[in-house]
Amino acid sequence: MSQLQVLLVAGTHGNEINGIWLFDEWNKSSFLINTHGIKTCKIIGNPNAKKAGKRYIHNDLNRSFHEEAFLSINSANFEGSRASELVNLYGEKGQNPCQIALDFHTTTASMGSCLVVYGRRNVDLALASLIQNKLGLPVYLHESDQKQTGFLVESWPCGLVIEIGPIGQGLLNARIISQTKLILETLMEQIHQVQNSNLFFPEKLIIHRHIKSIDFPRDEEGNIDGYVHPRRQSKDWQALKKKDELFYKLNGETIRFEEHETYIPVFINEAAYVEKNIAMSFTKRELWNFKKEWKQSFLDLVHQQ
Amino acid sequence: MSQLQVLLVAGTHGNEINGIWLFDEWNKSSFLINTHGIKTCKIIGNPNAKKAGKRYIHNDLNRSFHEEAFLSINSANFEGSRASELVNLYGEKGQNPCQIALDFHTTTASMGSCLVVYGRRNVDLALASLIQNKLGLPVYLHESDQKQTGFLVESWPCGLVIEIGPIGQGLLNARIISQTKLILETLMEQIHQVQNSNLFFPEKLIIHRHIKSIDFPRDEEGNIDGYVHPRRQSKDWQALKKKDELFYKLNGETIRFEEHETYIPVFINEAAYVEKNIAMSFTKRELWNFKKEWKQSFLDLVHQQ
Numbered sequence: 070m071s072q073l074q075v076l077l078v079a080g081t082h083g084n085e086i087n088g089i090w091l092f093d094e095w096n097k098s099s100f101l102i103n104t105h106g107i108k109t110c111k112i113i114g115n116p117n118a119k120k121a122g123k124r125y126i127h128n129d130l131n132r133s134f135h136e137e138a139f140l141s142i143n144s145a146n147f148e149g150s151r152a153s154e155l156v157n158l159y160g161e162k163g164q165n166p167c168q169i170a171l172d173f174h175t176t177t178a179s180m181g182s183c184l185v186v187y188g189r190r191n192v193d194l195a196l197a198s199l200i201q202n203k204l205g206l207p208v209y210l211h212e213s214d215q216k217q218t219g220f221l222v223e224s225w226p227c228g229l230v231i232e233i234g235p236i237g238q239g240l241l242n243a244r245i246i247s248q249t250k251l252i253l254e255t256l257m258e259q260i261h262q263v264q265n266s267n268l269f270f271p272e273k274l275i276i277h278r279h280i281k282s283i284d285f286p287r288d289e290e291g292n293i294d295g296y297v298h299p300r301r302q303s304k305d306w307q308a309l310k311k312k313d314e315l316f317y318k319l320n321g322e323t324i325r326f327e328e329h330e331t332y333i334p335v336f337i338n339e340a341a342y343v344e345k346n347i348a349m350s351f352t353k354r355e356l357w358n359f360k361k362e363w364k365q366s367f368l369d370l371v372h373q374q
Numbered sequence: 375m376s377q378l379q380v381l382l383v384a385g386t387h388g389n390e391i392n393g394i395w396l397f398d399e400w401n402k403s404s405f406l407i408n409t410h411g412i413k414t415c416k417i418i419g420n421p422n423a424k425k426a427g428k429r430y431i432h433n434d435l436n437r438s439f440h441e442e443a444f445l446s447i448n449s450a451n452f453e454g455s456r457a458s459e460l461v462n463l464y465g466e467k468g469q470n471p472c473q474i475a476l477d478f479h480t481t482t483a484s485m486g487s488c489l490v491v492y493g494r495r496n497v498d499l500a501l502a503s504l505i506q507n508k509l510g511l512p513v514y515l516h517e518s519d520q521k522q523t524g525f526l527v528e529s530w531p532c533g534l535v536i537e538i539g540p541i542g543q544g545l546l547n548a549r550i551i552s553q554t555k556l557i558l559e560t561l562m563e564q565i566h567q568v569q570n571s572n573l574f575f576p577e578k579l580i581i582h583r584h585i586k587s588i589d590f591p592r593d594e595e596g597n598i599d600g601y602v603h604p605r606r607q608s609k610d611w612q613a614l615k616k617k618d619e620l621f622y623k624l625n626g627e628t629i630r631f632e633e634h635e636t637y638i639p640v641f642i643n644e645a646a647y648v649e650k651n652i653a654m655s656f657t658k659r660e661l662w663n664f665k666k667e668w669k670q671s672f673l674d675l676v677h678q679q
């Protein structure tokens with residue numbers, strides 16, 4: 070019998086509460102979510118931030134999973150300690166080892182439901198392919214971004230972020246909750262199929278590959294002086310053509326898209342990214358062939374337990 | 375020359391930032407907003423909460439304007455002190471006296487643009503009538519609610535709250551900013567018309583009179599165990615019929631509207647009201663005759679300065 074165990078995380082950001090609420094209901098009614106017999110550990114990523122109604126206390130927990138942080142026993146901030154604690158408790162070599170981490174987030178951007186993979190690990194791409202094949206979700210490949218590192222799922226052998234929006238911070242919404250539930254159950258069902266060697270891997274994976282993030286327009290003092298243009302707001306995943314409106318300023322000036330390539334914008338006007346100087350990110354849409362080694366790596370991970 | 379002065383407040387809640395951003399831009403370009411020559415003081419209501427990215431530090435500032443609070447010199451919380459300070463600085467008898475207070479808010483509920491009046495002061499109803507006549511905005515009359523008191527505008531001889539939504543907390547949005555600008559300029563224009571005796575008061579005022587607020591469904595331990603039904607979400611201002619869906623629970627149970635009267639729901643799923651045990655408020659829509667004394671009181675206020 071496989072001892073595969075899946076770590077389910079909600080509330081990695083304390084003001085993204087729909088997943089937390091779903092977990093609470095699940096705790097009350099254990100039949101609420103069908104995990105297809107797979108063992109799970111479900112946790113609140115940042116309970117202190119949840120309590121405070123904030124994204125985080127000292128630092129973004131989902132940028133705090135760095136090797137060097139785990140070496141120091143007393144981190145100077147809550148999230149550094151919490152990251153170490155989670156790895157010690159639920160990491161591959163932790164007290165209660167999990168091999169796959171699924172991290173449930175929400176966004177104020179109109180992203181719908183999507184998956185985020187960090188880098189090009191075979192196992193992540195295999196699992197993302199399975200879900201895309203089943204639900205048709207877009208996959209955002211986040212890579213080559215030196216400014217954004219230390220994501221939770223990277224500390225597990227396999228891991229995906231699930232992003233659902235638009236939803237305001239601190240706000241519960243029936244639609245977001247049911248989207249979360251659907252993706253969670255689909256993930257468990259697909260992992261179960263692989264465990265039981267019912268293999269239906271697709272031939273292709275559509276990737277939205279991260280190219281770069283762009284900042285808001287700023288004045289001489291560095292203050293934001295223009296905002297996402299009404300024609301760009303809520304247009305995540307829709308390709309930008311040259312001269313399309315990006316930002317507007319109250320003085321009437323419009324800032325336009327001037328790149329020579331076609332980019333697809335994501336995370337347009339995500340409230341939490343303002344402090345990271347990110348107004349939106351640009352991606353390129355690519356059709357990748359599904360590789361044999363993705364499947365093999367994922368089979369190895371699921372069956373080696 | 376009239377010495378009428380209007381207090382303009384943004385950021386009474388620190389995470390409602392669109393008005394603050396508009397004021398910042400206005401400070402840079404004094405011609406941005408046309409105040410029709412009327413003197414204004416524009417301030418950030420709760421700058422500390424703004425800095426912290428929160429609604430408030432210790433207590434909701436917009437529930438902190440109580441007579442008794444102003445008598446104690448050292449309030450035990452930041453917002454108590456701030457309320458006293460604002461009255462001392464900009465109150466009718468303050469250092470820099472203002473007679474009208476306009477308090478700009480945003481909401482996560484789909485309220486569109488609307489006005490809130492607190493109680494039935496003649497001057498407030500006169501000003502709200504002028505704006506409704508000009509822009510067609512709904513007016514929510516908040517009264518007879520013992521649990522919700524101490525609103526900022528009540529500490530000025532005349533005052534309205536402007537609520538605009540839906541917009542997530544901490545999020546800037548071009549549409550919300552331009553709606554804020556439009557209402558602000560219309561308010562100033564209408565006050566200017568009254569100053570100059572160009573009187574076009576309407577004959578009727580449509581009021582949504584507060585009846586009561588209702589809480590979320592809760593389990594035995596008092597935790598929320600059901601949420602706003604998908605069919606009710608974003609349906610502010612739309613009349614409820616008997617058996618309409620209000621809440622849903624993940625166990626499949628739907629909680630329905632069972633009142634015998636027709637109520638109009640407002641502030642459906644406002645994120646900040648969860649802590650106040652308010653899932654939505656019920657109002658009755660009423661058509662009131664515009665009263666002569668509303669006009670006279672407003673003329674007296676505007677001309678006595």
